Amino acid sequence: xxxxxxxxxxxxxxxxxxxxxxxxxxxxxxxxxxxxxxxxxxxxxxxxxxxxxxxxxxxxxxxxxxxxxxxxxxxxxxxxxxxxxxxxxxxxxxxxxxxxxxxxxxxxxxxxxxxxxxxxxxxxxxxxxxxxxxxxxxxxxxxxxxxxxxxxxxxxxxxxxxxxxxxxxxxxxxxxxxxxxxxxxxxxxxxxxxxxxxxxxxxxxxxxxxxxxxxxxxxxxxxxxxxxx
Amino acid sequence: xxxxxxxxxxxxxxxxxxxxxxxxxxxxxxxxxxxxxxxxxxxxxxxxxxxxxxxxxxxxxxxxxxxxxxxxxxxxxxxxxxxx
Numbered sequence: 105x106x107x108x109x110x111x112x113x114x115x116x117x118x119x120x121x122x123x124x125x126x127x128x129x130x131x132x133x134x135x136x137x138x139x140x141x142x143x144x145x146x147x148x149x150x151x152x153x154x155x156x157x158x159x160x161x162x163x164x165x166x167x168x169x170x171x172x173x174x175x176x177x178x179x180x181x182x183x184x185x186x187x188x189x190x191x192x193x194x195x196x197x198x199x200x201x202x203x204x205x206x207x208x209x210x211x212x213x214x215x216x217x218x219x220x221x222x223x224x225x226x227x228x229x230x231x232x233x234x235x236x237x238x239x240x241x242x243x244x245x246x247x248x249x250x251x252x253x254x255x256x257x258x259x260x261x262x263x264x265x266x267x268x269x270x271x272x273x274x275x276x277x278x279x280x281x282x283x284x285x286x287x288x289x290x291x292x293x294x295x296x297x298x299x300x301x302x303x304x305x306x307x308x309x310x311x312x313x314x315x316x317x318x319x320x321x322x323x324x325x326x327x328x329x330x331x332x333x
Numbered sequence: 334x335x336x337x338x339x340x341x342x343x344x345x346x347x348x349x350x351x352x353x354x355x356x357x358x359x360x361x362x363x364x365x366x367x368x369x370x371x372x373x374x375x376x377x378x379x380x381x382x383x384x385x386x387x388x389x390x391x392x393x394x395x396x397x398x399x400x401x402x403x404x405x406x407x408x409x410x411x412x413x414x415x416x417x
Contacts, residue, residue: 161374162402169399198402205404207343212350252347252405286348 105329107133108147110176110192112156112167117189120309121152128313129325138170148185148328149176151192153245153307163206163248164194173199185229185328186301190246193293193303202296202303203261204253210286214247218318219284221269221292221306222276228268228295229331230302233323239276240320242306244284244292249305251287251294258289269293269304335380335388337412341401342373376400383414 107125111118118135126133136143138156143149156167167173173195180186180201188196196202209215218241223234234240253261261267269292273282278290285305293304308321343349349371356370380388392410401408 161400165399165402197404203404205402207347207405208350210348210350212354250348254346254404286350 105131105332106144106147107131107150108136108143109133109150109152110138110172111135111152112138112154112170114156114158115152115154115191117153117191117307117309120307121150121189124309124312124322125150125325128322129329131329136172138167138172141171141175143172143175143179143184145179145182145184147179149179149187151176151186151188151195152309153190153192156191156195159191159248162198164191164196164198167191167195168198177201180296180301183298183300185331187230187324187328188301188303189307189309190249190305193305194248196301196303201301202294203257204251204294206248206305207250207252208248209246209250209284214245215249215284216243216245217284218242219244219292219306220272220274220282222272222278224267224270225265227265228299228302228327230295230324230327231268232327233330234327239272240323241311241318242308242321243310243318244306246285246305249285249287251289251291251305253288261291261294262289264297266294266297267291268295268302269306334415334417335382335385335412336415337378337380337388337392337410339376339378339392339396339400340373340409340411341376341396341406342408343371344405344407347405373406380412385412385414388412
């Protein structure tokens with residue numbers, strides 16, 4: 105499978121994503137600079153984490169208007185897979201490819217730690233190698249990860265099984281204790297209705313190599329690769 | 334020249350933990366009658382030209398698309414003519 109990792113000024117997880125799909129999973133991968141406009145029709149797009157444009161104004165708000173995003177929006181609308189991780193999730197929400205928004209963490213702190221998540225559905229091209237309800241441990245590293253949406257959007261997300269990952273506690277419950285940042289309905293990741301755009305705050309690319317002590321995130325990239333086989 | 338000020342505030346329905354922390358700090362300073370504090374942004378623009386209605390129309394678009402996120406924020410535009 106072919107991957108393209110988008111680089112904005114301030115992206116800082118681009119090389120991690122590139123390494124995981126290129127060297128760990130042996131796929132074809134390239135970078136695209138934010139001023140590029142070309143995306144191949146058979147490429148899966150990764151929008152990595154970081155602080156694009158310094159997070160000025162709002163997280164993701166300026167990246168959303170960079171030249172490459174027009175092509176990303178077009179590709180997403182034609183059904184190409186897109187994964188936005190952390191800042192990438194924020195950009196996808198700003199671009200209107202995913203509903204809702206990510207705002208300041210409930211307790212105002214930047215949080216950098218491992219968190220437990222539940223894979224809420226194995227019926228997406230990003231989670232098909234996981235068991236439904238599987239519990240995974242992934243690192244989070246964000247200051248603005250509190251998922252916010254109105255009640256209508258939340259009801260739609262629940263009803264259409266668009267909530268892909270939820271924060272849980274050590275008892276497996278999506279409780280307030282298990283919720284690091286105040287996200288509504290403990291949302292850690294969602295997909296669009298068509299199922300080709302995934303946004304998530306946790307970092308699967310930081311948990312995809314045995315050497316780093318955790319491979320719980322690798323399944324997301326492996327699912328995507330398997331989905332085109 | 335036109336001077337404009339766009340004020341962007343979190344919607345009433347959106348939690349504003351920053352405002353809440355500031356409200357508590359104000360209480361800590363002894364002003365306990367403050368029942369709410371909300372924090373937004375103020376963006377000041379200087380604009381070439383004198384056409385107020387066209388400028389307002391353009392600013393509406395910019396405010397909706399870029400300066401605010403309508404999912405979580407409301408905005409208010411104030412503008413007027415000033416001497417160059």
